[in-house]
Amino acid sequence: MRRCHLASKAVIRVLSGIQPSGELHIGNYLGAIRSWVRDQYEFDSFFTIVDLHAITVEHSPEELRKNTLRLAMTLLAAGLDPEACTIFAQSHVSAHAELSWLLECTATFGELSRMTQFKDKGRSDESIRAGLFTYPALMAADILLYQAERVPVGEDQRQHLELTRDIAIRFNAKYGQTFTIPQATIPPLGSRVMDLAHPAKKMSKSSQSTAGTIFILDPPETIAKKVSRAVTDTENVVRFDPENKPGISNLIELWCAATGNEPSQLVSQHRMYGELKKTVADALIALLEPLQRRYQELQKDPGEVSRMLKLGAEKAKFVAEPTLELAKANMGLVAP
Numbered sequence: 001m002r003r004c005h006l007a008s009k010a011v012i013r014v015l016s017g018i019q020p021s022g023e024l025h026i027g028n029y030l031g032a033i034r035s036w037v038r039d040q041y042e043f044d045s046f047f048t049i050v051d052l053h054a055i056t057v058e059h060s061p062e063e064l065r066k067n068t069l070r071l072a073m074t075l076l077a078a079g080l081d082p083e084a085c086t087i088f089a090q091s092h093v094s095a096h097a098e099l100s101w102l103l104e105c106t107a108t109f110g111e112l113s114r115m116t117q118f119k120d121k122g123r124s125d126e127s128i129r130a131g132l133f134t135y136p137a138l139m140a141a142d143i144l145l146y147q148a149e150r151v152p153v154g155e156d157q158r159q160h161l162e163l164t165r166d167i168a169i170r171f172n173a174k175y176g177q178t179f180t181i182p183q184a185t186i187p188p189l190g191s192r193v194m195d196l197a198h199p200a201k202k203m204s205k206s207s208q209s210t211a212g213t214i215f216i217l218d219p220p221e222t223i224a225k226k227v228s229r230a231v232t233d234t235e236n237v238v239r240f241d242p243e244n245k246p247g248i249s250n251l252i253e254l255w256c257a258a259t260g261n262e263p264s265q266l267v268s269q270h271r272m273y274g275e276l277k278k279t280v281a282d283a284l285i286a287l288l289e290p291l292q293r294r295y296q297e298l299q300k301d302p303g304e305v306s307r308m309l310k311l312g313a314e315k316a317k318f319v320a321e322p323t324l325e326l327a328k329a330n331m332g333l334v335a336p
């Protein structure tokens with residue numbers, strides 16, 4: 001019965017996730033969440049707060065609790081509508097951890113070792129957690145459980161998506177048709193926002209310094225200050241040239257992603273870096289203003305978030321559990 005339900009679903013399914021590892025930044029918004037808001041009305045969309053991923057590195061339990069609820073509220077403020085999509089916490093749906101184990105037994109040590117995010121975060125540190133190494137198998141489980149066709153993510157997740165596809169193709173070939181093969185959907189603009197203070201590094205929630213990170217709940221004056229202090233270069237010529245002028249080009253790309261315009265429009269109107277920074281800051285402030293206003297409103301009813309996550313977990317289980325059962329059966333695990 002349940003399998004028929006999956007097979008007969010004609011609509012395209014979307015799944016994406018975000019870690020409650022800190023405050024959301026403009027890269028998370030432009031690279032992922034903004035497309036989620038659009039997708040929810042077009043596709044059968046599932047969005048998950050991947051709290052099990054957030055414990056693969058050192059964390060404070062108290063902070064994790066706070067971050068999870070704050071992230072859920074920020075997603076609502078950004079425009080996700082629990083009536084139009086399913087929003088849930090990964091740890092509320094135990095099928096994620098269970099399928100992850102089956103997939104760990106499908107992925108190879110070599111494949112996991114080649115993941116650049118592991119190399120960046122883990123390097124050769126012996127004390128690194130095993131969970132950080134096997135993280136891509138859990139991410140594959142997150143996606144494959146929902147038979148998702150589309151996975152909207154930023155550029156940094158492309159390699160993990162490729163691995164998810166490889167694992168699913170191999171699993172299907174070895175054990176029989178089980179999973180839909182997903183595809184990454186990466187936005188043309190804002191898919192890799194760089195740190196304003198270190199333009200060679202991607203903007204990250206867990207950066208050591210917050211000087212180059214624009215958080216989406218930063219007040220306007222903080223945004224203006226961070227943009228005005230963004231690292232540029234000494235050439236003092238406004239030009240879009242990501243390779244040779246990464247700082248200025250990152251600012252131009254941010255403006256394009258925020259306004260939907262082309263780099264040439266900004267470049268032709270500005271000669272001085274100072275003026276350009278002011279225009280970029282104004283655009284980011286205007287982009288985030290409605291979201292920040294909704295966040296203030298939502299804070300008046302914190303119970304709304306818990307209700308949403310509870311309902312979301314029920315809806316998610318309805319889709320995830322039959323997939324897990326199918327994967328187990330196809331692998332030869334006997335049903336109880």
Ligand code: AQP
Pocket residue numbers: 017018019020021022027028029030031032152153154155156157190191192193194202203204205206207
């Ligand atoms: N700088 C970025 N530019 C564009 N998109 C980005 N994303 C992350 N950083 C950028 C996209 O945001 C979504 C959620 O990311 P995540 O929380 O799952 O983890 P991440 O990619 O590791 O993001 P962070 O902010 O760098 O978190 P930490 O510091 O905890 O590792 C993803 O779709 C991601 O592509």
